[in-house]
Amino acid sequence: MPRLILSRAAAAGIDPNRLAREAGMPSWLLADKTARVPSDYYPKLWELLEHTTGDPNSTLRVVGGYRVGELGLFDYLISTADTLGEGLEVVGPYVGSVSSNFRMDPGEQTETESTFNLYMINAEGRGRDLSIQSSLGILVSRIRQMTGRPIDPVRVAFAQRAPARHDAFTEHFGTATLDFGAPVDSMTYRLADFELPHVTADPMLAAVLRRYAAAMPPPPPRATEWPDRVAGVLEQLIDDAEPALDQVARRLFTSSRTLQRRLAESGTSWKLEVERARKRHLEQPAPAGVDRLGAPR
Known part of the structure; x- marks a missing residue:
């Protein structure tokens, strides 16, 4: 995924080696095309690309030019499925083949719509916002290419604050309702769209790729660090007045x-x-001789 950004930087006339150095990537990592790149470089590179181009919509412009296959195994796992629904079912179990920094889990389901929640494990600030934009934007581009149809999501929700202008978001996500400041990043599609066949379907290749992907490390569990940390602080404060x-x-x-x-x-x-x-x-249990409210007994 970081190499996708660097290739687009090069196409825009930006020195990808300089961009990588500014992100802290060692030169040997750039030279080894098979190495897994540490996940914290990814949001840094999006930030640097935005800063270098001076374009707040640079991320959406990059993913607008994305083509299925650029993310290797992960793309082919999804695109070789028979239908859109089957392809999306592959995303959760095999997202670890492309990144250890994301999870995509089922969200709210209705009789006509299905929502997927996107979780990012390790990122903060603007880099996180841009990484989420890229992931949801690539998913939309991938779906359109796999089905051969200009399908738009029903809704796309972003945890980031609303930008000054929505033009680039509307251009990429089409007729989807855009929500900003949401509690969770998510995307919603119509259940009817899940029945659409893939023009890229290849059942025999899909079976081979899934056997290979199953041998790779699983995606990381959903982050529990923050609830645990909050619980630790609340344990110290709960005897006081209502914790703020x-x-x-x-x-x-x-x-x-x-x-x-x-x-x-x-x-x-x-x-x-x-x-x-x-x-x-x-x-x-209360201390001996004291009831739960702290009074002697």
């Missing part, structure tokens, strides 16, 4: 907004974590 979100955020050296986003990415919320902490506190 900003108080816990300060102890974890982050902002209230970021903390809420991290909890949402981990499938929980501030309110739920406070309720769990209070329940754990009440279930703890």
